[in-house]
Amino acid sequence: MQVQGYMYPNEYELAWSILIVVYPYITGLVAGAFILASLERVFHVEAVKPTYRLALLTALAFLLVAPLPLQLHLGHPERSFEMYLTPHRTSAMAMFGFVYLWYLMAVLVLEIWLDYRRDIVLLSQRTRGWRRAIYRALTLGSSNISAGALAVDERAGYIVTVxxxxxxxxxxxxxxxxxxxxxxxxxxxxxxxxxxxxxxAMVSGIAAVLLIYMFTTWVRKRALDMRCLDTIARYLLYTFLIDFSLEMLDLVHRIYEANESFRSLDFMVHTRLYLSQIVIQIYIGTLLPLALLGLVQVIKLGATARKRIYACAGSLALVGIFAMRWNVVIGGQLFSKSFLGYTTYKLAFATREGLLPAILLMLLPLPILWGLTKLLPPWPEREAEPAGENRAATLSL
Amino acid sequence: MNRWRNGEHLLRVALVYGLGVVAFVLLRMALVPRSFGEFGHYRGNAIAETARQRPVFAGHQACNLCHSDVAALKRTGIHAGVHCEACHGPQAAHASDPGSVRPARLATARLCVRCHAANPARPAAFPQIDPRRHNPGLPCETCHPPHNPLQFLSQHS
Structure with missing residues (x-):
């Protein structure tokens, strides 16, 4: 353990590990993906329609994994349910359980159900075996997909999105x-x-959906909707600019205010956090993707070049936002509250709070998303189904 | 009529959510102990249950009754303020039946480093060692009698 200067006894070992970095990162992806989906539904940005359902499923896949890093960090996951049974109303962390539940059940699950109801009813009629049983259960016993019923869904879905x-x-x-x-x-x-x-969160969520859309389209051997991609990239640029401006505003405020903690924090940024904050977060994870996304706005480029730039900028944005979470969570624990000393964070690999479980938790939403896309295909109907099933559906209609 | 029929599925989903809420309320009634919240944000009966528990620590006065020689030795050393059960663990069962309940032999190579492994948060004057370099694997009492750790060093200095 490399400790420099004086640390209080409870400071030299970090209490919050990489799992607490992963947690806000994942919730950020959820919130960002949902905001992207709402662009189409509430703000009528028709160009991003191809990603609407994919964004909702992405949000759900990541939201299901969001509590796992916390539970792994704390241990005794079975106790987390007690937060609901005997809520501690003065604890911000305890009340977050209700925010999570509200968002999962009253927003995301409901919106997905309303949006997919027509497909679920059709699939419950076309499929066989266990798939049919699942879809039938999801219809909740109602197979009304008349124009009037779908209009009700549309209206209710709009309210849920708002x-x-x-x-x-x-x-x-x-x-x-x-x-x-x-x-x-x-x-x-x-x-x-x-x-x-x-x-x-909006930056990371939009970047994640952009990359997932590009990847899934490539896997399915379909053509990318460049109008959609350009629009998402433009919104990524706008939100990134606002995000960067806010962070710079915070920085300028701290520099000008220069309170008693400033020398300590300034030293940390120039030494222990230099790589993760200055190099990875700001240069590689913010300025470079901003420059790439800005370049597309001022120079007319071909579709292939734009695709590559978007893939590159999206990936760098995800790295940059992860670095931002790292610098907040880990950076906030590296200095002593006496402002007289600094500690280091030693990241283990195959331990309960090591790098390996963090990587696995980061990857876990992807197979969940794969399963969700199999259950509830987010692609246009003609693409999603095998030719035989598609013909049968047309006949039945 | 059509309007009712077209919105019927919303009532079904509302019913599912309603059933979820009812199930949660019933679960809460079944799982939350009745005495919860009686005195604060905890189970009120826990106080009486804790009070009923049999003490597992005997206290150092009980140890001194039989082990007066060790107590006398310890009193002269730097571990004078460390009570017996801090290292030997709770010994109420041994104190009440010394013949049949024998304390376990301590693995000092693991026990002593709990307090004496180098740690920047400890005061600089507190004796600390790096267990990987300071005679690794060797029981500490080979050189440091635990009841008066400096005795051996002072005799051989």
């Missing part, structure tokens, strides 16, 4: 609030923290 936008902002703003409200830690304590978390 409620869902502040809920998505609450979900990730709440994560930022948990850090921002720790007044004893000057690295975290900032009223801007929830806002920065919301916009960084």
């Amino acid at each position: 409620v869902g936008i502040p809920s998505a902002l609450l979900l990730h703003g709440y994560v930022g609030f948990i850090f921002g409200s720790v007044k004893a830690n000057p690295w975290w304590s900032s009223p801007l923290m929830p806002v920065v978390f919301i916009f960084s």
Whole structure:
């Protein structure tokens, strides 16, 4: 353990590990993916329609995994249910369980069900065996897909999305609030923290859906909808610019204010966090993707070049936002509250809170998403089904 | 009528959610102990249950009654303030029936480093060692009698 200067006894070993970095990263992807989906539904950005359902399923796949890093970190996952049974109303962390449940059940699951209801009813009629049983259960016994019933779904889905936008902002703003409200830690304590978390969530979520859309289209050997891709990339650029501006505003405020913690934090940024914050987060993970996305706006480029740039910028944005979460969570624990010493974070590999479980948890939403796309295909109907089934469906209609 | 029929599936989903809420309320009634919240955010009966538990620690006065020679030795050393059961563990059963309940022999190579492994959070003057370099695997009492750790060193210095 490399400790420099003086640390209080409870500071030299970090209490929050990489799993607590993974947790806000995953919830950010959820919130960002949902906001992208809402662009089509609420703000009528028709160009992003091909990603609407994919964004919803992505949000659900990541949301199902979101509590796992916390449960692995804390141990005794069975106790997390007690948070619902005997809620501690003065604990921000305990109340987050209700924010999570609200977002999962009242927003995401409901919106997906309403949007897919027509498909679920049709699939319950076309499929056989266990798949039929699942779809029949999902219809809840109603097979009414008349124009009037679908209009009701559309209206109800719109209302759920309208409620869902502040809920998505609450979900990730709440994560930022948990850090921002720790007044004893000057690295975290900032009223801007929830806002920065919301916009960084939107950046990571939009980038993730962009990459998943590109990858799934490539796997299915379909043509990318370049109008959709260009629009998503443009929204990625806008949200990234706002996110970066807010972070810079926070930085300028800290530099100008220069309170008693400033020398300590400044030293940390120039030494222990230089690689993860200055190099990875700002240069590689923010300025470079911003330059790439900006380049497409000012120079007319061919479709292939644009695709490559978007894939590159999206990947770098995901790296940059992960670095931002790392710098918040790990960076906030590297210095002493006495401002007289610094510690280091030693990342283990195959331990309960090591790199390996963190990687596995990051990858876990992808097979879940694969399963969800098999159950509820997000692609246009003609693409999603085998030719025989498609013909049968047309005949039955 | 059509309007009712077209919105019927929304009532079904509302019913599913309603059943979920009812199931949760019933589960809560079954799982949350009745005495929860009686005195604070915990199970009120826990106080009486804790009070009923038999003590597992005997206390150092009980140890001193039989092991007065060890107590006298310990009193002169730097471990004078460390009570017997801090290292030997709870010994109430042994104190009440010394003949049949024997304390386990301690693995000092693992036990002593709990306090004496180098740790930057400990005061600099506190005796600390790096267990990987300081005679690894050797029981500490080979050189340091635990009841008066400096005795051996002072005799051989």
